[in-house]
Amino acid sequence: MNTELLFDRVLDDVHQQGYAIIEQALCPDLTAQLYATAQAQLSAFSPAAIGRQDEQQLNSEVRKDKTLWFSGSCAAERDYLAVMEALRLTVNRHFYLGLFDYECHFAYYQAGDFYKKHYDAFKGRSNRVLTTVFYLNTPTQGGELVIYKPRSKEVAERVAPKAGTLVVFESERFMHEVLPAQQPRFSIAGWFRKNNSIAGVIDPPR
Template identity: 35%
Template sequence: MEASLVPKSWNVEQILDDLDQHGFTIIDHAYSLEYVHQLVKECTSHLNEFRDAAIQNGVVSNIRSDHILWINENLAIAQQHIQALFQLSQSLNRAFYLGIKDVEAHFACYNAGEFYALHRDNPQGKNGRMISAVYYLHEQWQDDWGGELHLQDKNNIWHFIEPKPNRIAMFQSDLLHEVIEAKHQRLSITAWLRSDIGLL
């Protein structure tokens, strides 16, 4: 995959229309199966480095129980996904004047029994997160394994989005959402398209 290009499987016009009408969009079959396999391998080979996401600066939160690993320049396969999102952000900026300047992301692992309660990624415009994007990178998923993204769109309609392999769920960062308890290990990359420079 060319790191500088939005993948051909991404229908940019549809993405822009969905975000405009509903505040979220779904991209299925986002990448080649070869890339998916490489990404899963990169993620799973670093699982021992993941940390408890509920602990931030020594403070324990009770709204989430997943584990994360921030993506930096050493994770070259995941960087290709970040570059694709950054390229897409140029189209988002032209369409919606979001002023996106950066993409920050982490791997996320939800083991059986783990969840993320209702929240907003950018409550009341308190940070630079404009668009959130969750990419499901596990290679298989069954309907009864839980782990759905439960999202309220900009029209106040609720949706259950299944974590199907090779799917991207993209939405406005100020929308209310949660991750339903997983019954099987669920792997993803959570990314934020930011109007400021992120932490990494």
């Protein structure tokens, strides 16, 4: 899918329903390169924490995946970040959200790994505005992303991981979870952020 069509789909769907689910969002070659990059660095992945900065802690009752933050040291990572930067600028032009950067990491779920229901942002307490999930491989079962309707226990979408699919949703609005994986599941989780700091200080990443 070309980037113009991709961005139009994201804008339309997020405007209408608060989230977008787009298959074959990026070229298959880039998806394959990102998948190979993640696989080649498995030894560098760390158990994922919950919370941010000084409040980060490990809690295997809540989540059991492993993550590796982007370093931008390889061409595939830089190409992916370039697409997200172009999307950031497009979203700002249309929605005036004041998004000032994008951060992301690889996420790896082994069989049995999960991430229970949570929000990526809490109203007035976070600088994360839009969440992205980009799938790098296609497990035959397990590891679905479940997005819940706002202020409801009803399911809005149940997204099976499929290589090349991009999911974008409002971070404060949608509770979501990752169901237990049954096979290795690789993705890129990312967040478009606004700056909540004052006096010209830039919010730190992560």
